[in-house]
Structure formats: C-alpha cells, structure tokens
Amino acid sequence: MPGYLGNKSDNIVHHLAEMTPDCKIVEIKKLERIYFTPDNLDEAKKEKFTSCKYCIKS
Secondary structure, three states: OOOEEEOOOOEEEEEEEHHOOHHHHOHHHHHHHHEOOOOOOOHHHHOOOEEOOOOOOO
C-alpha cells in the first residue's frame, strides 16, 4: 500500500497510515489522485505539495 497520496486539486499530500476523518481522503476524485515515486514526503514536497495539517505533523 502506498504511504502518501496527493490531491492535485489543492496540492495537499496525505499520509495514508495516519489519516483522520478531517483529511477527507475519500472525497478526492480518482483523476485528482497522485502517488509519488519514490513514495516519500520529500518527493511530494519536491513536486510542490503541502503537508496535510491533520495527518502529517511536521
């Protein structure tokens, strides 16, 4: 299972193992989802995604 999921519509990245109901990951449309290679937070940030304030505490 991937660790990070990006939402292309708002450029927010979520940590799937730490998600909370406030993340609203289930509302991200399939076409708006992006998975990162390599699957880590640094890669997401390199692609200009911002950490979700609910599931990534950094």
